[in-house]
Amino acid sequence: MSKYTESAKELLKLVGGADNISAVTHCATRMRFVLKDPKRADIEKIEALPLVKGTFTQAGQFQVIIGNEVAAFYNEFTKVSGVSEVSKDDAKVAAKQNMNFLQRMIAHLADIFTPLIPALVVGGLILGFRNVIGDIKMLEDGTKTLTEVSQFWAGTHAFLWLIGEAIFHFLPVGITWAIARKMGTTPILGIILGITLVSPQLLNAYAVAEAKEIPFWDFGFAKIDMIGYQAQVIPAILAGFLLTFLERNLRKITPNSISMIVVPFFALIPTVLIAHTILGPIGWQIGSFISDVVYSGLTSAFGWLFAAVFGFFYAPLVITGLHHMTNAIDLQLMSELHGTNLWPMIALSNIAQGSAVLAMIYINRKNEEEKQVSIPATISCYLGVTEPAMFGINLKYGFPFLAAMIGSATAAIVSVGSNVMANSIGVGGLPGILSIQPQHMMMFSVAMLIAIVVPFLLTIVFAKTKMNKFSFKKAQS
Structure with missing residues (x-):
């Protein structure tokens, strides 16, 4: 018998039994249930289990936080429950039965951008390092950069752009691939579509404003501008969904004997044409409008108010899953402004949540059972994973x-x-400073210090006042 057997049996009973489970899977720290009737789950008793560190519902899934032991616990749970093991993708499909239209849209956005995040993180670190060695005048009395005095660093600076350009300028390729993968269509067609949006034969998106003459394809009766959509997010999203729409519907009406020839041909060519004539220009305008609104809001006289509202409500957005929408906005800001002033606030929110837990460790320093949950939660939060802490x-x-x-x-x-x-x-969290542009690292450090000190002190103050009698979970129930 495993040490998790009894806990697994108890959790099975409290979620409503095996007949109430449509699907179950797990991630790094959580069991993720798709329940036929979520009301049958006894949340209060589940959270009282010694192994459970919390619960929440997101994207149609009832999620139980176990911690680093989740993989071993999951294996035991599937044994005692008899519930078949499913993939995360299968669980997400099953979860749609519990989601409304807005939740499904947000889930789609999350599934598109989540596979791209590792590349974007690497790209951000590379750009930051290039800025340090290529832009900061740190040598010869502050008159020269590393690249100006060292051929090695000059070569490193040039070489690293090979990766940076691949990640950011060719981002539409990743987006169209992710959409094709998400929608169950042919990923290679998504890749090809993305390449047609950033092909070297097109005028680079960054050069359009300064171009004296824009090249074009001449069809005799019509001309189409040869403009690329490097780093553009919305044109790629629109084109990707059109491709999957055409492919899925063509497969329904095309005989299997000729589908391998007919479907890719009549899905890809019309999509590329429409992307360059309609969707691309429209998407560019939409993206520019969104980035202008966000950037104007953050840099206006009322920027402090915008920042205060976003900073205050970002953590509640995580609970609802709406925070995934910020990925698209961040990427659009990056394409328009070569950086984003939105993402630093997200890193600060992560730090603030961790600091509040750090204060709880201090308050409950004599409670060994509490520290077993709080200490790992603080560490993971400071490294950007906020769910255990929150x-x-x-x-x-x-x-x-x-x-x-x-x-x-x-x-x-x-x-x-x-x-x-x-x-x-x-x-996210404390390592977020590595993605900040070098000239802003000092002020971001000040903001990080505030995100550590203010929540820590406020938590201690609230604990000594009537605020400690208030619970968000009780308020929401």
């Missing part, structure tokens, strides 16, 4: 979550007020 500690008590939200808003005001910009989406 759902295992902060939402459980309520007042630490509020303290973290206030600290996040305060740090966000400082970040935006100092015009802090990140090169890219990066590693």
Whole structure:
């Protein structure tokens, strides 16, 4: 008998039994259930289990936070429950039965951008390093950069752009591939579509504004501008969904004997044509409008208010899953402004949540059982994974979550007020500073300090007042 057997049996009973489970899988720290009737799950008793660090529902899935032991626990749970093992993708498909239209749209966005995040993180670090060695005048009394005095660093600077360009300029290839993969169509067609949006024979998107003459394809009766969509997000999303729409519907009406020839041909060619004549220009305008609105809001006289609202409400957005929408906005800002002032606030929110838990460790320093949950949660939060901290500690008590939200808003005001910009989406939490543009690292460090100190002190203050009687979970129930 495994040490998890009894806990697995108890959890099975509390989620409503095997007949209430449509699908179950796990991620790095959580069991993820798709329940036929979510109301049958006894959340209060589940959270009282010694192994459970918290619960929440997101994207149609009831998620139980176990921690680093989740893989071993999951294996035992599937044995005692008799529920068949499924992949994360299968679980997401099953979860749609519990999702409304908005939740399904957000889930689609998350599935598109999540596979791209590792590349974007690497790209952000590379751009940051290139800025340090190529832009900061740190040598010869502050008159020269490393690349100006060293051929090695000059060569490194040039070489690293090979990777940076592949990640950011050719981002549409990743997006169209991710959409094809997500929608169950042919990934290679998505890749080819993406390449047609960034092909070297097209005028680079960054050169359009300064171009004296834009090349074009001449069909005699019509001309189409040969403009690329390097780093553009929305044109790639629109084109990717059109490709999958055409391919899926063509497969329904095309005989299997000729589908391998007919479907790719009549799905890809019309999509590329429409992408360059309609979807590309429209998507470019939409993307520019969104980035202009966000950037104008953050740099206007009321930028502090925008920052305060975003910083305060970002953590609650994580609970709903709406935070996935910020990935598209960040990428659009990067394509328009060569950086994003939105993402630094996300990193600060992660730090603030971890700091609130750090205060709870201090408050409950004599409680060994509490520390077993709080210490790992703090570490993971400071490294950018907030769920164990938020759902295992902060939402459980309520007042630490509020303290973290206030600290996040305060740090966000400082970040935006100092015009802090990140090169890219990066590693969340404390390592987030590695993605900040070098000239802004000092002020971001100040904002990080605020995100550590303010939630810590507020949590202790709230714990000594009537605020400690308030629980977000009780308020929501």
